[in-house]
Amino acid sequence: MPSAVNLLKRLLLGRPLRSDRVAETLLPKRLALPIFASDALSSVTYATQEILLILSIGGIALLHLTPWVALAVVVLLAVVVASYRQVVHAYPSGGGSYEVVVRNLGRDPSLVVAAALMVDYVMTVAVSVAAGVDNVVSAVPQLYPHRVWLAVGVLVLLMAMNLRGARESGRAFAVPTYLFVVALGLTIVVGLVQLAAGNPPVAESAGWTIRPEEVDITGVAFVFLLLRAFASGCTALTGVEAISNGVPAFQRPKAANAGRTLVIMGILAIFLFSGVTALSMIAQVRVAEDPCDLIGFPTDCHSTGQRTVIAQVAAAVFGSGSVLFYVVQAGAALILLLAANTAFNGFPTLASLLAQRRYLPRQLHTRGDRLAHSNGIVLLGLVAIALIAAFEGSVTALIQLYIIGVFTSFTLSQIGMVKHWNTALADADRAERHRIHGNRLINAVGAVLTATVLVVVLATKFTHGAYLVVIAIPVLFALMRGIHRYYGDVRRELEPEPGDVALPSRVHSVVLVSTLHKPTLRALAFARANRPDTLTALTVNVDEVDTEVLRREWDRQGIETPLKVVESPYREITRPVIDYIKRIRRAGPRDLVCVYIPEYVAGRWWENLLHNQSSLRLTWRLRFEPGVLVVSVPWQLDSSHRRQVDRADRAPGHARRGITPPD
C-alpha cells in the first residue's frame, strides 16, 4: 500500500526539491501580481453583487443608492492600500499584519490578529471557490446540481497543485489573471462605449421586479440597511493584505517591488469594481437572495440559480452566447481559483511562523517534499471543504463569515503602524519627522476607518452567521495560548539537570516467548549479544497444553536461558507481563529492564490480519513504565523482501537522487 501511495504522491506532486533550491522560487512582479493580487482583484466578481443583494431587500426602490455605497467602498479601499504600502516598506520580512502587531502591540493582540488571519484565509478559500463555481454555473447551467461536488473537486486540485510548490503555481496561474483583467476591462470599456453611442447594454433581468421583504426599512432600519450593504460591499477589500504577507517571495528589491505591485493592484481593483458597479446600474441587473422573490424569473426558482452579476453584465454587453461572454466567465472563475491559491500560499507560511514560535503544533513547521508546508496546505484544504459542504457552496451564506477576520487584522495592524511611527519619531531628525508625521496620518486614518467598518460589520452581520467567527477567533486565540504554555511546560520538564546521566546499575533482559521458532531464537541471541546482567525467557500461561508443549520443546532443544512461566488466570497477556516487570523494577529501582518482543514483519498488508497483534498492545502499555526499554526484534518473513524490491523499483526519482536499491 505505502508504495502505491508513494507513487500517487510522486505523480501528483512531482520530484522533491533540494533545500538549496529555495532561492530559485523567488517571484518577479509579473508573476507575483497574479499570485498575491488575485485575492483582491477576484473580490470584484462578487462585491457588487453583495451590495445589490442587500439593497434588494427593499425591492428595486433602493437600488439607486448602489453608486453611493460603492463610492464609500472605493474610498476605503484606497486608504487601506495606502496603509499597507507602508506596512510593506516598514516590515519587508513577510510577517504582514501579524508582524506589525507583534512588534508594536505585543503578544496577545498579535495572537488575535493571527487567529483573525487564519479565519480569513480559510474563508478566502471557501468563498473564492464557491464564487468561482457560481460563475462556471452561470456559463454552464447544467452543472447547477453538481456545484458542491465541483467545488470540492476544485479544492482537492488546488491542494495538489500547492503541494507541488510555489513557483509552478505562479506560472500556471499568471495567464488567467491577466485574461480576467483584460476581459473584464474590455467589458467595461465596450459597455461604456455602447452607452455613449446611445445603445446602452440591457441585462436579461432588467425587466424583472423584486418582491420586497416584509421588513420595516424606514428611519433607523433604513440607515442599518445602508450600512449592511456597505459592509457587504467591503468584501471588495479582502485580500489587500496578501502582498504584505508575501514580500519575501518577491525578487530584490523586495519591499519596493512589493509596494509597486500593491499600488498596481489597488488601481486595477478600483477600476474593475467601479466599472462593474456602473455597468450593473446601466444594464439594470436584478438579483435577490432567493430567486423566487424575482418576479419574471423564467425557470423554476427552486432548482435553478441566478446568474452572477458579472455574467449578466458580460451577457448584456457581448451577448449571452458570444465567445467574449465565455471568456469573461472563464476569467472570473479562474481568478477566483487564484484567490483561493493566495490563501494556500499565505496560510501555511503563517502557520509555520506560529508553529516555530510554538503557538501551533510543530508539525506545521515541518517543510515537506516540495518546499511547501504540506501539513498547513492539507489542513487549510480540509477545513475549506468542510465549510463548503456545511453551507452547500452558497457564496452569500459564506460571505457573512468573511470580513470580520479581515477587518480585525486591518484595524490592529493600522494601530500597530501608528505605534510604529510614534517609536520612529523618537529618534528621527527634522526632515524625517515631517515624512513620518505624514505616514502616521495615513495609518491613523486607516485605523479609524477600518475600526468603524469592523463595528458596522459586527453590528449588521452578527445574526447572519458572523457570530460563528466571533466564536472562532477567541477559540483559536485560547488554543494558541494553551499550546504555547504546553510546549513551555514540556521544555522545562526536559531541560537537562546535573545527575541525569547516571548509568543504570544493572540490565535485566526479558525475552517474551510464545512458541519456540526462529524469531524467538533470534530474539534470545540478540538479547544475549547485548550482554545483560540477567537474561530470562518469559512466557504467559494462557493455555496449559500450549505451555507444556513449549516447556518440553525448550528442554529438548537444550536452550541455556531459563524459561520463566507466569500464570494468567484471566488469559490476559499484558497484565502478567507488566506485573512481572514491575517486580524486577521494585527489587532494583535503579536497574534497567529491556523487554525483547519478537515480531513478524510481513510484506503484504493482509498478512498482518493473520498474525496475532497482542504484542502491539503490550508495547503500548510498556511505554508507560519508567526504566523499561521495549526492543522489538523483527523477523522479516520472505514476503517482506518482495515489498522492499517493489518500493525501490517503483519510487520515481531515486536514480537521479543517487539512491541505490536495497541489497
Added chain:
Amino acid sequence: MPSAVNLLKRLLLGRPLRSDRVAETLLPKRLALPIFASDALSSVTYATQEILLILSIGGIALLHLTPWVALAVVVLLAVVVASYRQVVHAYPSGGGSYEVVVRNLGRDPSLVVAAALMVDYVMTVAVSVAAGVDNVVSAVPQLYPHRVWLAVGVLVLLMAMNLRGARESGRAFAVPTYLFVVALGLTIVVGLVQLAAGNPPVAESAGWTIRPEEVDITGVAFVFLLLRAFASGCTALTGVEAISNGVPAFQRPKAANAGRTLVIMGILAIFLFSGVTALSMIAQVRVAEDPCDLIGFPTDCHSTGQRTVIAQVAAAVFGSGSVLFYVVQAGAALILLLAANTAFNGFPTLASLLAQRRYLPRQLHTRGDRLAHSNGIVLLGLVAIALIAAFEGSVTALIQLYIIGVFTSFTLSQIGMVKHWNTALADADRAERHRIHGNRLINAVGAVLTATVLVVVLATKFTHGAYLVVIAIPVLFALMRGIHRYYGDVRRELEPEPGDVALPSRVHSVVLVSTLHKPTLRALAFARANRPDTLTALTVNVDEVDTEVLRREWDRQGIETPLKVVESPYREITRPVIDYIKRIRRAGPRDLVCVYIPEYVAGRWWENLLHNQSSLRLTWRLRFEPGVLVVSVPWQLDSSHRRQVDRADRAPGHARRGITPPD
C-alpha cells in the same frame, strides 16, 4: 480514552471469568433446549408464511395445496431429526456436521461444510432478527418505519449479551422460549376447539383476494411453483443441526441428553408448524409478497406492511387487541432473538475450531474476557448488521439466501454418516451389524432426501438471491485453503534449523538525536548500559541552524559519545538514517545494529498531536532491515502518570482480582 473504553467494556460485559470456571458453564436440558432448539422452533414463525407467499403468486386458487406442501416439509423434518440424533450419539464432541464430514469424507468436503455452516449462521442471525422485528411491528404498527434501526439495535444487544458468556444468556432466554411454545400451543388448541365448536377463527385478511402475478402457472411451471413453495417451507428445518454443534455444553451424559433434547425439539417443531399451517388454512389468512397485490388491504400498501401469519392467526383466535395476542407476538419476537442467539453460540465455536486448525485467522481462537470467543461474536454480528442493512430488513429477501447453506451441510453430513456406518460395519459382530444397517438406512434416506431438496432449492431460488450464497461458499472455501497454506508456509519458514542461534559478532548502537534534552541523555545512558562495541549519536541535518545549535550544545555539555551528523538535502529523516544503518550492516554483515529512539509518552491523547511523530515512520521502516533492533526509549512526561492513576482507579474488579494500583 482507553480507560473509558475499559469502563464501558466492564459495564456491558461484566467481570472477566477465570479459566478454571469453564466447567461451571455446562447446561442442563431445561436450559439447553431454549438455547439450542430455539433456532428450529422459531422457524415456525415464518415457514408457513413463506409457503403461502409462493403459492399466492397464483392468486388464492393454489392456496388449497398448502397442507400437502406442509406435509412434505414435516416428513423431511422428521427424517432430518432422526438423522441428527445419530450424529449426536456418534460424534458427541460438538463438531456436528463439520466433524462428521472431516472424519469420513476428508478435508475438502469438510471445508465446504464449514463454509456452508458459516453462511448458515450468518443467515440465521439476519433472518431471525428481521422476522422478530416483523412480529414486533405486527403488534405495534407505529414502529414500521424504524424496523431496520430496530433490527440493528437488537443485534448490538445480542452481541453484548453474548460477549458476557454462555450461561447468563441461557438463563435470560429460557423463559421466553417456553412462553412462546405454550402461547402458540394454546393458540392452536383454542383455534381447533373453536373450529370443533362450529365457530372457526376468521383472519382479518380472510375476505381479501390476491391479484395473481402475470406468469404462466400451468404444466411444468405449476410443478416448479409447487417445488418453490416446498423449498420455502423447508426454512422450517433450519436450526435442526444446532444441537449437534452444542453437545459439549450439555450436562453429563452429554450425548444422551443432547439426543433427547433433539427429539423433544423435533416433536414441538412438527406440532407447532402443522398447527400454524392448519389454522392459517382454517382462518383463511391471505398474504402476498407485495401488499399492493392484496385487494382489500385497508391502509396505504406502500408505507405499511402486512401482519405476519402468526400475528393474523393469533388475532383471529384471541382477538386483535387481546392480552393473549400480545403474549403470542412477544413470544414469537423473543424466540426469534433466541434463534439468533443460537448462531452466536455456534459460529464462534466453529470459527475457533477452524482457527485452531489454521483455516481461519488465529485471532478467532483467542478466548476473550468472559470465556466466549469475542472476535467471532463481533464478526458475526457485524456481517449480520451489514446484511440487514443491505436487504432493508426484509425477511422474504433474506430467506432466499438461507437454506442453501443449511441443506449443503445436511447432505454432506448424512453422506458422511453413511460412510461412518460402513466403516463401523467392518468390525462389528452380528447383533451390532443389524443395528448398524438400520442406522445406515436412516442416514441414507436423509442423504437422498436432503440432496434432492438442495437441488430443488438451487433450481427454484437461484435467481431470487441464492446465487449470492453460491458465490459466497466457494469464496470462503478458497479463503480457508489459502489461509491454511499461508500458515503452513510461515511455520515452515520459522522452523528452527541448526546454526540459527549464532550470536552476532559485534553490537553497534546508534542513538537518534534531534535536540539535547533529558530523553536524549537517558537514551544515551541506556544505550551505554548495554555495553555495545560502538556507540554513536546520530542526527539528521534538516536545518543548518538547528544542527549548529545542537553541535554547540553537545560540546558545551561535554558529552563523550561522538555526534555524527548525516546530511539530508531533501529534508527527509527516514532515508538518511536507513542509509547510514545500511552502511554499518554492509561493513559487518554479521553485526547487530541497535537503534535507540527517544520517545515522549504523554498521558492525554491530544498531546500526541503536539509531538512530532516522525519516529513512528522511522520505526516502521526500520522493521524491514534485517539485523536491526529498534529500541524505543520512552520518556514519561508528567501527564503520563496522571493516566496510570486514572486507569488503576477506574477499572472495576481489580481489587477482587488482587491487582494493586501501580506505585
